[in-house]
Amino acid sequence: MKKALYIGFIAMTGLLxxxxxxxxxxxxxxxxxxxxxxxxxxxxxxKFGDKxxxxxxxxxxxxxxxNSALNGKPGTAMMAKGGSAKLTEAEVKSVxxxxxxxxx
Ligand code: HEC
Numbered sequence: 001m002k003k004a005l006y007i008g009f010i011a012m013t014g015l016l017x018x019x020x021x022x023x024x025x026x027x028x029x030x031x032x033x034x035x036x037x038x039x040x041x042x043x044x045x046x047k048f049g050d051k052x053x054x055x056x057x058x059x060x061x062x063x064x065x066x067n068s069a070l071n072g073k074p075g076t077a078m079m080a081k082g083g084s085a086k087l088t089e090a091e092v093k094s095v096x097x098x099x100x101x102x103x104x
Contacts, residue, residue: 026094033084034095043077046103054103062100069096 024032030048037045046053057065069092072080081087 024091026098029087029091030095030098033082033087037077045077048099049102051103054100058100058103065096065100066093
């Protein structure tokens with residue numbers, strides 16, 4: 001199960017690369033990279049749009065969440081940039097903004 005998810009994750013990251021040249025929207029980046037874990041709550045990831053899961057995280061402040069998304073959270077499955085090093089800082093931040101907006 002976990003392995004299949006990671007393979008799917010790598011395949012989708014490849015897809016994102018294929019669209020390089022056009023700046024991905026927050027939704028596209030979320031779908032291509034972050035949804036693998038954040039749609040279903042894999043490994044304890046706060047689910048997209050789950051207000052109860054996001055409330056305590058949003059309280060940490062935007063900068064703390066940007067920092068976790070950009071640099072990862074040590075000891076968790078949340079890797080730097082969701083494991084997709086080619087994302088730009090702006091792309092990652094735009095997804096965090098989207099996650100915070102949907103989690104409020
Ligand atoms: C491999 C699975 C996985 C992927 C892919 C992933 N995340 Fe996460 N994410 C997690 C997990 C697990 C947590 C919860 C970590 C914890 O606090 O225990 C998390 C937590 C977070 C948090 C909250 C951090 C905090 O400090 O509370 C943010 C923001 C976040 N992810 C953003 C993203 C973004 C943006 C992407 C895509 C670029 C992404 N994640 C991709 C697994 C993932």
